[in-house]
Amino acid sequence: MESTDATFRQRVFHVVAAIPAGKVTTYGEVAQLAGSPRAARQVGGVLKKLPPGSSLPWHRVINRHGKISLRGEDFQRQRQALLAEGIQFGVGGVIDLRRFGWRL
DNA sequence: CTGCTGACCCAAG
DNA sequence: CCTTGGGCCAGCA
Numbered sequence: 341m342e343s344t345d346a347t348f349r350q351r352v353f354h355v356v357a358a359i360p361a362g363k364v365t366t367y368g369e370v371a372q373l374a375g376s377p378r379a380a381r382q383v384g385g386v387l388k389k390l391p392p393g394s395s396l397p398w399h400r401v402i403n404r405h406g407k408i409s410l411r412g413e414d415f416q417r418q419r420q421a422l423l424a425e426g427i428q429f430g431v432g433g434v435i436d437l438r439r440f441g442w443r444l
Numbered sequence: 445c446t447g448c449t450g451a452c453c454c455a456a457g
Numbered sequence: 458c459c460t461t462g463g464g465c466c467a468g469c470a
Contacts, residue, residue: 348467367452371466382467384451389468401451409451418451 349386351375356387359400362426363442364435366404384409400425400442406435 346354351374359365367380374383387398399421403409408418419429427440437444 371452376466378453378464379466380452381450381465382452385449385466385468386451388451398451403451404453411451414451 348374348376348379348382349389352383352386353390353394353396356396356398356401359397359442361397361400362440364400364402364406364422364427364437364440365442366437367401367409368404369443370401397421402435406437406441407433 352370355370355373367383368377370383371377371380376382383401387396387401390396390398399418408415410418419433422435423429427435429435
């Protein structure tokens with residue numbers, strides 16, 4: 341029942357909200373599920389502009405390398421959020437998508 | 445409407 | 458393995 345009239349931002353919101361705790365997914369996957377497999381970039385742009393307190397688990401979205409694309413404080417915050425959900429980071433801050441990847 | 449930016453991805457060297 | 462370049466798409470001034 342996903343309305344095709346909804347903006348890309350609304351679709352991304354819906355997809356990210358469907359990610360179960362303890363799992364992570366990539367921007368490319370979210371973009372594909374949102375209806376635009378080539379708009380992986382825009383997924384980040386949407387999350388960046390998201391309002392605070394949206395209850396959206398944006399921290400469960402990482403890049404294809406299994407790492408956090410953010411820098412500085414945002415990076416630390418996302419890392420802590422993932423650790424709190426049981427996500428394990430390997431050496432170099434790489435997450436094993438084979439184990440923690442959503443739909444994998 | 446035009447142009448620039450960007451929490452990406454893929455291919456090639 | 459790492460670096461460079463190009464493409465793609467949506468949001469915003």
